[in-house]
Amino acid sequence: MELIASAVDVLARWDVALALLVGSIGGVVIGSIPGVGPAVAIAILLPATFSMDPIVGLTVLLGIYGSSMYGGAIPAILINTPGTAVNALTTYDGFPMTLRGEGRRALSLAYSASFFGGIFSVVCLILLSPVLARVAPMFGSREIFLAALLGIILVIVAHRGQMLVAAALTGFGILLHTVGLEPVKYTRRYTFEQSWLAGGFDLIVVVLGLFAISQAFYLLTLDDEKIRISKTRGSLFQGFRELGRHPRVAAVSASFGVVMGMIPGVGEFTAQFMSYTSARKLSKTPDAFGHGSSEGLIASETANNAVPGAAMIPLLALGIPGEALTAMMLSVFYVHNVVPGPGLFQNQMDFVVALYLALLVLNVLVVAFLLVSTKWLVYLTKIPNRFLGMCILLLSFVGVYSIRNSPVDCAIAAVFGLIGFILKRLNLPIVPIVLGMVLGGIMEVKLRASMNRVKEPLDFIDRPIAFLIFCAILIVLGSTLWRARTQWRPLDRRTVGKKGAAAFARRLATRHARIVSERSKTQRRTRLP
Amino acid sequence: MRDDDDIHAKTRGSGQIVFVAGGLAMTLLLLSQITGQTIWDDQAKNFAAQPRFWPLVALLAMVLGFALHLWRMRHRAFRPEDWGEARRWIEPAEYVVWFMGYVFLVPLIGFLPMSLVFATGLTWRLGYRNRRMLWTAALFAFATVVFFKALLGVKIPGSALYEMLPEPFRSSFILYF
Numbered sequence: 001m002e003l004i005a006s007a008v009d010v011l012a013r014w015d016v017a018l019a020l021l022v023g024s025i026g027g028v029v030i031g032s033i034p035g036v037g038p039a040v041a042i043a044i045l046l047p048a049t050f051s052m053d054p055i056v057g058l059t060v061l062l063g064i065y066g067s068s069m070y071g072g073a074i075p076a077i078l079i080n081t082p083g084t085a086v087n088a089l090t091t092y093d094g095f096p097m098t099l100r101g102e103g104r105r106a107l108s109l110a111y112s113a114s115f116f117g118g119i120f121s122v123v124c125l126i127l128l129s130p131v132l133a134r135v136a137p138m139f140g141s142r143e144i145f146l147a148a149l150l151g152i153i154l155v156i157v158a159h160r161g162q163m164l165v166a167a168a169l170t171g172f173g174i175l176l177h178t179v180g181l182e183p184v185k186y187t188r189r190y191t192f193e194q195s196w197l198a199g200g201f202d203l204i205v206v207v208l209g210l211f212a213i214s215q216a217f218y219l220l221t222l223d224d225e226k227i228r229i230s231k232t233r234g235s236l237f238q239g240f241r242e243l244g245r246h247p248r249v250a251a252v253s254a255s256f257g258v259v260m261g262m263i264p265g266v267g268e269f270t271a272q273f274m275s276y277t278s279a280r281k282l283s284k285t286p287d288a289f290g291h292g293s294s295e296g297l298i299a300s301e302t303a304n305n306a307v308p309g310a311a312m313i314p315l316l317a318l319g320i321p322g323e324a325l326t327a328m329m330l331s332v333f334y335v336h337n338v339v340p341g342p343g344l345f346q347n348q349m350d351f352v353v354a355l356y357l358a359l360l361v362l363n364v365l366v367v368a369f370l371l372v373s374t375k376w377l378v379y380l381t382k383i384p385n386r387f388l389g390m391c392i393l394l395l396s397f398v399g400v401y402s403i404r405n406s407p408v409d410c411a412i413a414a415v416f417g418l419i420g421f422i423l424k425r426l427n428l429p430i431v432p433i434v435l436g437m438v439l440g441g442i443m444e445v446k447l448r449a450s451m452n453r454v455k456e457p458l459d460f461i462d463r464p465i466a467f468l469i470f471c472a473i474l475i476v477l478g479s480t481l482w483r484a485r486t487q488w489r490p491l492d493r494r495t496v497g498k499k500g501a502a503a504f505a506r507r508l509a510t511r512h513a514r515i516v517s518e519r520s521k522t523q524r525r526t527r528l529p
Numbered sequence: 530m531r532d533d534d535d536i537h538a539k540t541r542g543s544g545q546i547v548f549v550a551g552g553l554a555m556t557l558l559l560l561s562q563i564t565g566q567t568i569w570d571d572q573a574k575n576f577a578a579q580p581r582f583w584p585l586v587a588l589l590a591m592v593l594g595f596a597l598h599l600w601r602m603r604h605r606a607f608r609p610e611d612w613g614e615a616r617r618w619i620e621p622a623e624y625v626v627w628f629m630g631y632v633f634l635v636p637l638i639g640f641l642p643m644s645l646v647f648a649t650g651l652t653w654r655l656g657y658r659n660r661r662m663l664w665t666a667a668l669f670a671f672a673t674v675v676f677f678k679a680l681l682g683v684k685i686p687g688s689a690l691y692e693m694l695p696e697p698f699r700s701s702f703i704l705y706f
Contacts, residue, residue, distance in 0.1 A: 048677060051683070397647075410628070422548060444577075451576075
């Protein structure tokens with residue numbers, strides 16, 4: 001109780017209240033504009049938050065992170081375009097409902113499911129806090145190294161169908177971290193005698209380039225789309241009543257969101273697909289999924305919004321970000337000399353509880369804002385793509401230039417913008433680069449610290465948590481290799497023309513065989529008396 | 530809807546070979562430079578303390594990742610559509626020039642005037658030439674400057690042009706715009 005009172009004290013300031021309001025409303029607005037997304041907004045705002053108090057800066061960023069998915073449901077449901085990438089599944093059931101004239105019902109269901117998911121994850125976080133406070137100090141250098149390694153492996157494995165290129169891009173991220181002066185002997189690594197490379201690549205500059213500037217380039221090279229908004233009927237409150245009729249779907253989906261959010265490198269996509277699949281299996285009307293099923297909508301939106309709260313667990317308890325957005329938030333902690341990890345739970349528990357309470361208040365604020373502003377937010381989807389690209393490019397300048405007023409930083413960000421643009425064009429993942437950069441740094445420091453105390457290789461895993469994480473790594477690697485082996489198919493590298501020719505030859509051969517057999521049958525019949 | 534279809538990301542086929550082969554070539558080039566660009570410390574206590582260890586791990590991950598991806602690719606020969614896609618990658622070069630021009634001119638002309646010029650100029654260039662869009666762009670630029678520099682106090686220095694302003698305006702322009 002004392003702890004909650006001191007956490008309320010941390011939050012009871014006008015600047016924190018303003019940050020909550022700006023973060024939640026800003027997040028919804030950003031989420032409801034297709035093509036922007038929380039990563040772009042957080043990357044742009046990061047340098048501005050460095051001059052703020054840690055709790056104020058983090059509240060703004062958390063606000064954007066937690067509320068953007070609420071806003072992202074609006075275009076997903078009304079115009080079949082997800083506002084943020086993780087709202088893609090919402091379009092499956094949300095848009096068919098809009099086509100049936102039930103857009104408001106769908107929006108209301110999405111808001112209520114998101115609210116439930118958000119609150120559920122914060123409650124889990126609060127309930128887990130005592131356990132985390134007890135377990136976190138058991139994490140020494142080698143446990144944190146192994147957890148970061150597990151995170152890297154999971155990031156790669158989570159990109160199914162693109163695992164090899166995700167591994168290469170993670171390696172690229174680790175390489176970017178190593179450029180510059182090495183921290184122990186101060187020798188130069190991959191600087192090519194260039195003084196501007198001696199300081200290495202700044203994470204914020206790379207993130208701004210990869211997420212914000214690349215998105216600006218992407219939008220600037222697109223064509224504008226004509227957007228037609230359908231008329232909707234009904235009350236925005238009806239979803240809350242309807243959610244009560246599907247408690248099992250909501251609870252299972254929120255649990256998937258929390259569990260997947262806690263595991264580094266997994267995130268919203270896996271959470272929502274697992275919850276969607278399980279909701280369909282549990283449903284009495286599985287055929288309605290993908291055609292405007294309320295259960296499908298609840299499953300995807302609940303799982304999405306349960307992730308941000310849970311993703312704070314590895315970040316706060318171990319200092320390990322699970323995905324790109326929490327990786328960006330990690331830099332806010334470092335700038336203010338607040339080191340997330342086991343020490344945070346021991347020494348600054350009121351700060352941690354204040355963050356939880358901020359997340360709780362945020363969800364209430366967002367729903368209240370959405371209930372009064374939905375009809376205006378819809379019009380944000382009409383902003384033309386290329387105009388939006390210009391706006392993001394201008395804001396990116398503020399983000400990069402305000403770090404050190406350095407044109408070199410801006411040029412580096414522009415180069416990473418081009419790399420991000422190519423990755424977006426090819427639909428290859430950007431997140432492994434950022435996580436490779438962050439987790440690579442953590443792994444280098446922690447491995448060096450832990451190797452000083454290790455004599456035999458097996459000493460590395462002689463503590464119970466280290467052993468458990470090591471087993472988890474083996475299981476993940478083993479299951480991935482097993483799946484790759486069982487699903488192995490030799491590739492068909494023939495051209496379309498050759499494939500067509502082969503198919504035609506097969507058809508001719510079958511026809512020939514049929515004709516021959518029919519003819520031989522006829523001949524036999526004629527021979528018979 | 531099949532779950533597998535949704536979970537698997539759909540990578541664009543055309544242009545992929547250019548990216549992967551280019552990435553592999555660049556990685557091999559960097560790997561060939563490792564002895565010159567990193568040092569091997571004979572007094573290091575263990576492999577983790579070697580300055581060369583992590584760059585080597587990163588480069589090996591890149592080589593393996595790119596090489597295996599290339600080996601598993603359906604089309605390993607360069608096709609005309611690959612070059613067509615690669616040509617699209619240089620389309621944003623014009624916007625890089627706009628961006629870097631903005632970067633170099635802000636310290637000379639000032640954050641507010643340059644933002645107004647950049648926003649309206651680029652909006653005009655993009656083909657939005659009606660008065661409504663140009664005013665919206667100008668308003669957006671003004672709001673951005675006020676929000677970030679005057680309200681949040683982000684560090685963007687005043688310009689050489691502001692120094693020429695009369696005294697009552699000079700300090701407020703340097704501070705807020």
